[in-house]
Amino acid sequence: MSTGADWISQHDLLRIDYAMLAMTSTVFVARIGVQAWRRKPIEAQDILLYIAFAAYLAFTILYIVITPIFFKIQELQLGRILPWPTMMEDVILASRVMWQSGIEYWTCLWFVKFSLLALYKKLLSGMPKKYLYIWWGTLIFCVVTWSTCIITGPGLACNDTKAFFDKGAVCSSPEETRRQTANLYYAYAVDTVTNMMVMFLPIRLIWNLQMEKPKKIGCGLLFASGLVCILFSTIRIVQVGQDGKPRSPDPKWLTMWTIIECSTAVIIGCCPVLASVVPKRRTRPSDTVSYDTQGYIRQSPNRSGEGAPRSHGLRNILSSKNREKSSEKNSGNISISRTGHESEEELPPRRTEGAGILITDEIREQYRLRMKEDQRMEEARLKLEQSQV
Template sequence: MSTRNYVTQEQLLNTSYGMIALTSVFAIARVATRVLRPKKLATEDYLVFLSFVLFIAMSTMYIVVTPAIFRISAVTSGALPPYATMLVDALFIIKIFFANTMIFWFLLWTVKFSLLALYKRLMVGVDNKIYIKIWWGVLVFCILSLIGCVVSNFTSCHSMHAWFSPGECTLPRDVRAQIASLYYAFAVDVLSDLMIMFLPIRLIWNLQMPRAQKISVGALFCTGFVCILFAIIRVVQIGMKAGNSSTPSSSWLALWAVVEGAIAVIIGCCPAFAALYRTARKTQKASYDARGYAKHPSSNSGIPASPSINLKSMVSTTTRPKKNSPYWDLEEGADSSQEELAKLNGGIFVTKTIKQEESNERRM
């Protein structure tokens, strides 16, 4: 790694602190959605929380190693004379960046796996098996590409001894390997993001809902373009600064890893907020009593209204009702009804009162 710096120590630290604060807000908000809507945590919830933990670990280690990075840089530029613990700092930087590179890829891929876990739940009950096969194909590609990223990190130096020996991982072969690792990881990262975003589009389009709502749901799942944008910015900035004859800058790598990692965690938290927004809208439209029945105003004559009967639960259909929104309805829980009364615009509601009387007579 190069000791050249394109940001100051204060800029790198402030960016790291800011991204930690921002992702913490989104992570806490996602936890709040589970508190407000108590339900069993799903696989995607655990994966998103794991990605947040990985991000905190990565950012913290970058914050800890930042002073050493700039001390070494000051020595190489002549601004600071060599000091006794210089080799210790150099080895410490190498170990941190080796570990953080691995953490960074696991962070990004954990968010991808969380979205795939969500899509798997959306496909429950889908008759078309092609969706399931495509889902498995995307999952296998993501796993193999992650393994490739790990392998490329290990092979960025001509030997593991050179990896952890300051100044020995600078051969032309090592420079080419590190640049190749950067672009390979970028390529599979963007390609897997595109595959994950396009995976549910046809499924969403076949849902029975207004076109505007289909577009809004599709836009939610296409927020991965933000991750792609930052991945492009990251690799372009690092690649342009490094060129083809030098290894990437340590401080520059740290800065863009923190930024892209934060964006990935935020994107992973977004689907839960959409479900919470849907719940808030439904709460405003209807009010229900403790038993789940719709509340009706009492009559003006002073006579208490008879208990209403939940006709929704008595409706039977010969065909399976279609969901208006896959993720939002799944978030409502397995016990919630997927059937909704049709909304009549200026129409007439016909109601029927059903009474059950008990007879004291018994047959002999």
């Protein structure tokens, strides 16, 4: 939190701006390179992220241009310098940039959210309808809040917008300051809410996927990285309520934390594509365990007697020669049909008389529902992996 007019020097502020611009641009270019290297087509989430980066690039460069003007005005107010010949032109330029940057700021943040939502949409195929309804509700809420931030922000900041643009009038009356403060708090609230909505939707999806626990935790942390944006957004607005009264925050403070927050958002938007180049953990063939649809360890022809826990001895019994001989003599026993790769299982035909196990309609229905659920979760897992490749 700033403590005075001299809380940061012009050199330090510009150095931070240049560093964030360079880092964000490097990550964004790396994302484009990975996408081109993997020959992935440009999709909706890519276009939305390009728009977000264009907005970020525009207002960051403009902020760098007007930063010296802020420090000149500060020196003038402190009586350290006299008015300079181009002072009015500089003030008008700074006013126009600050007004326009509000639109670009919200566009950058919200289009990163739209990009992530477009990515999540690919994961919803085969999932229950409720997830699709939640996705549409999140999208509509994000569109509405983005529109209201743009309308209520720059549009209602000043009583006389024409004087603000043409003469560089300062919108600092008590009424204008209250509106500006209310708009900042409103924008902060909806930004936080939409960040939470965009984060929790994929976390709920991957929680039900059949994947390794470390990989599931990694995906969850990736999607939960929006908490960093919430932290920076909180720091950005905290100065507004520093003394408990409505006040116009220091423009230097706003520009610095605006650039930091949007840089973080763009980098987070690039992470799903960049995560595809992270080397996957390799396991030795001897340690690899494959499971069938009922959760038992699947035995390969050359490993039927080793590596399987004792709790799954039933599988060894069924695959032993003694079991095969007894099954040939007794036609009433259970028969298990397998393919060459032992990838499928079939229930025996229904028995109504004789020896053997009776398979009721209820058991058949439970088996069918379990197979259907396994297939849906496997499709969702494959879509998640394909979206990261």
